Amino acid sequence: MYDHVHTEKLVDQWLIEDVGNGDLTANLIIDAAASTTFDVNAREDMVVAGIEVMATVFRRYVPGVSIDIRVQDGARVAKGTVLARVSGQARGLLTAERTALNILQRLSGIATETARFVAAIAGTKAQMIDTRKTTPGLRALEKHAVLCGGARNHRLGLDSGVMLKDNHIAVCGGISQAVARAKAAVPILAKVEVECDRLDQVREALEAGADVIMLDNMSLADMRSAVAFIDGRVPLEASGGVRYETIRGIAETGVDFISSSKITQSAPAVDIGLDEAV
Structure with a gap:
């Protein structure tokens, strides 16, 4: 890596x-x-x-x-x-x-x-992934260490994929507009992920054509609702407030990926x- x-x-x-x-x-x-x-x-x-x-x-x-x-x-x-x-x-x-x-x-x-x-979520479908919260200058090495620990890498950098976060969406005027702009010009092999903190945003992101949807700081109940609604149509990533003490419950909601800065930053x-x- x-x-x-x-x-x-x-x-x-x-x-x-x-x-x-x-x-x-x-x-x-x-x-x-x-x-x-x-x-x-x-x-x-x-x-x-x-x-x-x-x-x-x-x-x-x-x-x-x-x-x-x-x-x-x-x-x-x-x-x-x-x-x-x-x-x-x-x-x-x-x-x-x-x-x-x-x-x-x-x-x-x-x-x-x-x-x-990784051991804490063994037996669930969820995969542990990292974030861009790494030590400046050491990202490649720290992400290599994540792989050594049995997890997967998220974006290596800003040029690795499109991540539409709340501020991007606000400036563009909404999820649908932001996804449409990204999809019109994104490199063909790059994915477009949308950050959502409400269930209505999850529905809008799916309708807009998001490749991956991030459930940001959602409750376990809302995560389960999102998993049921999406029903495997696109991968779901849970993020925000993920700690060792909470990760098992998050994994058991049925999400595909769980990202946390705790494995690098902390x-x-x-x-x-x-x-x-x-």
Whole structure:
């Protein structure tokens, strides 16, 4: 889902941010010729995402580094699992350590939280999807982490599809007018989704030819009514106010997709450490 060339450019920016003119601590106390080996250890149960991105950080900064990756993205691992072993110049490994762990902890945190939400709706027809509420500059990587956690991606960006939200509809003068304008010129493979917060809007969106309808902040009762009315004619996405505590009930209304920023914007980083190999 992410491009390796683009990722290397991001890694360079991260290293410039953290290293600055040089790692004062490592350069002062670590001999330039010293080498060492570290294990990247999971310090809690998690779903892994970003293992190759972590490796890219070390490869960009440490000449001749050797990296033995023990798990792949999407793997569910237990506390104490060795995710990778890195060997090479001690100074470079210590300098790049924080940057490498930061991105691995962040992406694995998203994958782990996503997997928790996906498990909560197991057995229903609903699929978990993400949103555009991602960290600026990290969208492709964070959406990759969502995939690792077992969910699907929504739009990757504004150019991925048409989403008619309340403000678009208000400026256009109504749902029918907005859909008609979009349908007249939208690329043939792109879908038009309409955000609705009332049942009468759902009826209007269907009549106007929407490809997907979002049920925004609706009650469970209204969601069930919308599902019954649509009767499978177009996919329904539930969004707004989705939390871990509420997602099961939403899924049981019969909607096709549930989107939430909680799996990206609010996901806590997991605990991963770089420890001397034994």
